[in-house]
Amino acid sequence: MSRAGASVWGVGTSEFGKQESLDARRLAWQATVEALDDAGLKASEVEAVFAGTVFGDPGVVTRSLQQIGLVEIPVVTIENACASGTSAFHEARAAVETSRYERVLAFGIETMTARFDGAISPIASDPEGAQGFAMPSIYGMSATRYRHEFGVTPEQMAAVAVKNRRHALGNPRAQHRKSVTVEQVLASRMVADPITLFQCCSIADAAAAAVVGPRGGSRAPDQEVAVRSSVLRSGRLWDHRAEKVWGWDIVADTAAEAYEAAGVGVGDIDVFEVHDAFTIGEIITTEALGMCELGAGGRLAESGHTALGGPQPVNPSGGLLSRGHPLGATGLAQIAEIVWQLRGAAGERQVPNARLGAVETMGGATAGIDGNACVVTVLEQGG
Amino acid sequence: MSRAGASVWGVGTSEFGKQESLDARRLAWQATVEALDDAGLKASEVEAVFAGTVFGDPGVVTRSLQQIGLVEIPVVTIENACASGTSAFHEARAAVETSRYERVLAFGIETMTARFDGAISPIASDPEGAQGFAMPSIYGMSATRYRHEFGVTPEQMAAVAVKNRRHALGNPRAQHRKSVTVEQVLASRMVADPITLFQCCSIADAAAAAVVGPRGGSRAPDQEVAVRSSVLRSGRLWDHRAEKVWGWDIVADTAAEAYEAAGVGVGDIDVFEVHDAFTIGEIITTEALGMCELGAGGRLAESGHTALGGPQPVNPSGGLLSRGHPLGATGLAQIAEIVWQLRGAAGERQVPNARLGAVETMGGATAGIDGNACVVTVLEQGG
Numbered sequence: 001m002s003r004a005g006a007s008v009w010g011v012g013t014s015e016f017g018k019q020e021s022l023d024a025r026r027l028a029w030q031a032t033v034e035a036l037d038d039a040g041l042k043a044s045e046v047e048a049v050f051a052g053t054v055f056g057d058p059g060v061v062t063r064s065l066q067q068i069g070l071v072e073i074p075v076v077t078i079e080n081a082c083a084s085g086t087s088a089f090h091e092a093r094a095a096v097e098t099s100r101y102e103r104v105l106a107f108g109i110e111t112m113t114a115r116f117d118g119a120i121s122p123i124a125s126d127p128e129g130a131q132g133f134a135m136p137s138i139y140g141m142s143a144t145r146y147r148h149e150f151g152v153t154p155e156q157m158a159a160v161a162v163k164n165r166r167h168a169l170g171n172p173r174a175q176h177r178k179s180v181t182v183e184q185v186l187a188s189r190m191v192a193d194p195i196t197l198f199q200c201c202s203i204a205d206a207a208a209a210a211v212v213g214p215r216g217g218s219r220a221p222d223q224e225v226a227v228r229s230s231v232l233r234s235g236r237l238w239d240h241r242a243e244k245v246w247g248w249d250i251v252a253d254t255a256a257e258a259y260e261a262a263g264v265g266v267g268d269i270d271v272f273e274v275h276d277a278f279t280i281g282e283i284i285t286t287e288a289l290g291m292c293e294l295g296a297g298g299r300l301a302e303s304g305h306t307a308l309g310g311p312q313p314v315n316p317s318g319g320l321l322s323r324g325h326p327l328g329a330t331g332l333a334q335i336a337e338i339v340w341q342l343r344g345a346a347g348e349r350q351v352p353n354a355r356l357g358a359v360e361t362m363g364g365a366t367a368g369i370d371g372n373a374c375v376v377t378v379l380e381q382g383g
Numbered sequence: 384m385s386r387a388g389a390s391v392w393g394v395g396t397s398e399f400g401k402q403e404s405l406d407a408r409r410l411a412w413q414a415t416v417e418a419l420d421d422a423g424l425k426a427s428e429v430e431a432v433f434a435g436t437v438f439g440d441p442g443v444v445t446r447s448l449q450q451i452g453l454v455e456i457p458v459v460t461i462e463n464a465c466a467s468g469t470s471a472f473h474e475a476r477a478a479v480e481t482s483r484y485e486r487v488l489a490f491g492i493e494t495m496t497a498r499f500d501g502a503i504s505p506i507a508s509d510p511e512g513a514q515g516f517a518m519p520s521i522y523g524m525s526a527t528r529y530r531h532e533f534g535v536t537p538e539q540m541a542a543v544a545v546k547n548r549r550h551a552l553g554n555p556r557a558q559h560r561k562s563v564t565v566e567q568v569l570a571s572r573m574v575a576d577p578i579t580l581f582q583c584c585s586i587a588d589a590a591a592a593a594v595v596g597p598r599g600g601s602r603a604p605d606q607e608v609a610v611r612s613s614v615l616r617s618g619r620l621w622d623h624r625a626e627k628v629w630g631w632d633i634v635a636d637t638a639a640e641a642y643e644a645a646g647v648g649v650g651d652i653d654v655f656e657v658h659d660a661f662t663i664g665e666i667i668t669t670e671a672l673g674m675c676e677l678g679a680g681g682r683l684a685e686s687g688h689t690a691l692g693g694p695q696p697v698n699p700s701g702g703l704l705s706r707g708h709p710l711g712a713t714g715l716a717q718i719a720e721i722v723w724q725l726r727g728a729a730g731e732r733q734v735p736n737a738r739l740g741a742v743e744t745m746g747g748a749t750a751g752i753d754g755n756a757c758v759v760t761v762l763e764q765g766g
Contacts, residue, residue, distance in 0.1 A: 023508065057506035058437050058464055059747050062617050062755040071752060072636070074615040076470060079460045081442055087459060091474075098481030123440035125406065232457040234445050253455070364442050369454060372445040 005215035006096040007224035008379070009103075010039025011336035013208040016324045017175035018113040022205060024056070028064035028109055031207035031329075035105070036068075039211035040219040043069040046211070047101040050092040051077045052084030052108040053328035055115065064109060064207075082275065082363025083232075084108060085208065085331025086375035090230045092212045093377075097227075102217065106210045106335075110326035112203040119191075120203065122365035129365065136200055138366055139278040140192030142245040146280060147194065149295065154194055156298030158185035160279040161198050161321055163307045168318025170348030175204050175324035199279040204324030208332035210339070225339045228356075228378040229261035235370030242370075244294075247281070247362055250371040251288035255360065258376035259290075266290035269312065269378070270354040271341050273334035275361045276319040285360060286314060289376075308349060316341060316349045327363070331375065334359045342381040355381045388598035389479040390607035391762070392486075393422025394719035396591040399707045400558035401496040405588060407439070411447035411492055414590035414712075418488070419451075422594035423602040426452040429594070430484040433474040434460045435467030435491040436711035438498065447492060447590070465658065465746025466615075467491060468591065468714025469758035473613045475595045476760075480610075485600065489593045489718075493709035495586040502574075503586065505748035512748065519583055519661065521749055523575030525628040526663040530577065532678065535666060537577055539681030541568035543662040544581050544704055546690045551701025553691075553731030558587050558707035582662040587707030591715035593722070608722045611739075611761040612644035618753030625753075627677075630664070630745055633754040634671035638743065641759035642673075649673040652761070653737040654724050655695065656717035658744045659702040668743060669697060672759075691732060699724060699732045710746075714758065717742045725764040738764045 012034025014027045036043060049070060051061040061077045080087035085108030092106035112120075119136050122129035128138060146152055162182055168174040180198055188197040218224055235250035259265060266289060274289065276282035283297035291312060292300045300306060306314035317323055317337040320330060338357035340346045357379045364372025395417025397410045419426060432453060434444040444460045463470035468491030475489035495503075502519050505512035511521060529535055545565055551557040563581055571580040601607055618633040642648060649672060657672065659665035666680035674695060675683045683689060689697035700706055700720040703713060721740035723729045740762045747755025 053462075054441050057508060058462055059506065059509075059750070059755045062747065062752055063509070063750055066620060066752050071617055072619055073617060075463070075617045075756065076474060076615070077462045079436075079441055079462055080458070091459060094481075094483060095477075098477075098483060100477060100481060123442065125440060126442075126446070232459070234454055234456060234458045236455055237449065364445065367442070367446055369445055369449050372442045373458065 004097055004099055006093045006212055006227045007215045008210050008339050009213050009218040009224055010035045010211040011339045012038055013173060013333050013336050014206045015173045016204050016206040016326065019205045020114045024060050024064045024109055024111055025067055027205060027207035029068065031209040032068050032107065035209035035211050041103060041211055045103050046070055046073065046105050047103050048073055048095060049075040049105045049107055050088040051075065052088035052331060053077060053110055054079055054081060054084050055112065056109060056328060060109065080373040082327055083331060083361040083373040083375045084328045086359060086361040086377060087232055087373060089210060089332060089335055090232045090375050093227045093230050096212050096214055102213055104212045106212055106332060108328040108332040109207040110328040111205045112326055113205050116203050126365050126367035128367060136192040136195055136278065139280055140195045143194050143280040146245050152283060152298035154186055155182055156302050157199060157279040157283065158182040159301040160276060160282045161185045164276060164315050164319040164321040167308055167316050167349055168322030171318050174318045174322045175202055176322045195278055201277045201320035201325040204326040206326040206329040208329045208336055210332055210335050223343060225342045226380045226382060228380045229258045230375065230377040231258040231261060232373060232375045234373055237368060238370035239368065245284060246366045247371050248284055248288050250374045251285055251360060251362055254374040254376045255289045258378055262378040264356060264378060269356045269358045271316060271338065271351040271357045272312065272314045273317060273337050273359045274314055276315055276321050277325055282314065289360060313351050316346065316351055331361045334361060338379050342379060387480055387482055389476045389595055389610045390598045391593050391722050392596045392601040392607055393418045393594040394722045395421055396556060396716050396719050397589045398556045399587050399589040399709065402588045403497045407443050407447045407492055407494055408450055410588060410590035412451065414592040415448065415451050415490065418592035418594050424486060424594055428486050429453055429456065429488050430486050431456055431478060432458040432488045432490055433471040434458065435471035435714060436460060436493055437462055437464060437467050438495065439492060439711060443492065463756040465710055466714060466744040466756040466758045467711045469742060469744040469760065470615055470756060472593060472715060472718055473615045473758050476610045476613050479595050479597055485596055487595045489595055489715060491711040491715040492590040493711040494588045495709055496588050499586050509748050509750035511750060519575040519578055522661040522663055523578045526577050529628050529663060535681035537569055538565055539685050540582060540662040540666065541565040542684045543659060543665045544568045547659060547698050547702040547704040550691055550699050550732055551705030554701050557701045557705045558585055559705045578661055584660045584703035584708040587709040589709040589712040591712045591719055593715055593718050606726060608725045609763045609765060611763050612641045613758065613760040614641040614644060615756060615758045617756055620751060621749065621753035622751065628667060629749045630754050631667055631671050633757045634668055634743060634745055637757040637759045638672045641761055645761040647739060647761060652739045652741045654699060654721065654734040654740045655697045656700060656720050656742045657697055659698055659704050660708055665697065672743060696734050699729065699734055714744045717744065721762050725762060
């Protein structure tokens with residue numbers, strides 16, 4: 001199977017946060033026009049759209065994009081839980097690699113703050129949803145089990161929030177741009193033991209977009225960022241008695257496949273954006289990505305290894321914990337951050353000399369399966 | 384761009400109707416196991432899933448498929464309005480044609496009767512939704528405008544319902560399996576003038592599936608049905624003052640592209656499954672598909688041309704008007720019907736010597752655009 005390489009030609013995002021006065025059209029305009037401008041493309045040059053949204057009304061994507069002139073083309077709207085945005089990117093990149101299209105918009109949108117009051121819950125037809133669990137409860141259970149197995153400390157978990165909030169000081173589009181201390185994180189309101197408020201991402205309203213095309217095909221090839229690999233998987237069968245906590249295996253399986261497809265090892269990667277919906281999530285994810293041994297993620301978080309200034313910064317954007325988590329937009333905001341990093345355009349939060357970056361998103365509740373969807377993408381400087 | 388041809392290896396559906404006692408898992412089991420058996424495939428041989436659902440809870444697809452063993456593979460869930468099922472098929476077929484995968488499940492599911500009380504409405508953020516329109520009102524306005532322009536009669540509209548209900552007498556899985564007369568159709572309760580109750584499709588609960596792979600690659604190549612072409616488009620900009628009624632142009636544009644890609648003319652096609660959500664929909668669609676001139680669709684319906692026994696039967700399954708319209712499942716039920724027809728396996732409702740068939744689905748409300756998504760697929764007997 002012969003394949004063309006795909007590159008990201010341009011990216012754009014709205015601000016992230018509680019912005020109820022901006023409807024989906026306004027948010028879509030901000031993200032999409034920025035991405036098209038960045039790619040040097042007119043809307044009429046886009047051949048197809050792959051979009052991600054979870055709670056968006058049916059048709060929200062075509063309605064949001066028609067004002068920009070993105071009409072009469074194929075639009076495929078994807079719901080893949082928290083990985084909806086990166087699933088849209090994954091499909092857009094595949095469409096370019098297989099020569100279906102040459103100029104594809106990957107797009108993600110979610111307007112949540114007018115609809116939800118804080119935490120979202122698994123669906124009522126899931127065992128967890130039927131028992132009244134919200135997402136923080138599921139991560140709280142993960143943290144408790146993980147703590148029992150590996151002894152992660154409250155301070156180690158808090159270290160993730162402290163680091164990501166500090167990173168966000170350099171990100172003008174993040175929802176939370178105030179640094180916090182370990183003491184403040186631990187003293188914040190308990191949400192689902194041992195997870196306190198500052199260890200939870202916020203719901204948000206936002207859109208994000210990326211233009212994908214063949215490598216070297218854009219008007220500014222030196223600004224392109226190459227897609228070295230992208231892998232999408234659903235999880236193994238899983239229940240709460242499993243040896244590893246929920247989400248560990250799906251991330252590990254997906255990452256291993258993505259590294260192999262890219263021909264890289266985890267040690268080659270200079271910068272990561274990962275799914276830190278809750279602090280324990282980043283700890284588990286850094287392990288599953290292979291950055292450290294199983295059980296060592298808490299120590300890794302405290303070590304400075306994953307902080308800006310350390311050898312492998314994780315979530316230089318501030319992550320979901322700071323940026324907020326508008327489900328469909330999240331994955332494309334992660335892609336945008338890594339593109340900016342690999343171009344050396346990330347300003348105050350720039351990782352020096354970043355050449356290889358990885359994005360990881362995982363989503364879905366625990367109803368018998370180790371996650372609905374995980375996407376891991378490896379990106380490289382240059383087209 | 385060199386491409387492998389794709390074929391449908393197997394199809395399956397649940398029954399269609401009000402079946403609240405069957406949850407998504409039960410419906411998925413019926414459709415998917417039938418499709419896998421029909422294709423001679425084990426679940427473990429499926430490499431990827433593309434699924435369609437509109438109102439399905441987030442994650443409903445992975446939850447429904449895990450019991451069958453469809454885990455650890457990429458699952459992409461698509462919301463493309465009424466064309467969600469055929470959009471999933473469209474993407475599955477593309478994945479095979481571009482050699483991404485060799486054994487792909489296209490799947491559609493919707494459980495509606497426990498959730499909706501009759502008609503569904505455009506979303507509240509649409510101009511039409513905000514004004515309290517339900518879908519029958521939009522089709523009622525189309526019918527009124529169309530009648531003003533072209534003089535379609537109530538009897539011509541009723542003829543569509545009479546024909547499709549008669550067709551469904553041979554379809555044991557249809558929701559409505561009782562014949563009706565023109566008089567009964569016109570005397571049924573007025574829903575949205577001039578559309579009476581028997582001219583509206585019903586909401587329903589169902590699942591449907593198709594296995595897609597390379598041509599000639601299955602264990603029973605003589606049972607394969609080749610995908611000659613599949614085209615997905617979103618609509619042109621449109622408003623209620625437009626010359627043609629809502630949905631006409633998107634279907635015409637999509638069909639023209641699909642015929643050209645297949646190298647066929649409309650006259651070559653022996654059997655159609657089209658989106659008759661309301662009687663006026665089939666009238667407009669047969670015109671837009673090129674079966675007759677603009678404005679002649681009403682006369683076509685009365686002429687017998689589109690009835691079983693006529694030269695080009697439309698909706699031998701009974702269509703949405705008889706089968707019911709569980710949004711995500713509809714498109715794959717249409718695909719299944721054409722596959723059965725082209726294999727000569729449609730029993731009492733068989734179109735004799737059918738060699739070429741076409742499926743058309745169109746969806747989305749009218750908020751400034753002529754439909755969110757339309758898919759037209761041309762299928763041919765033999766792998």
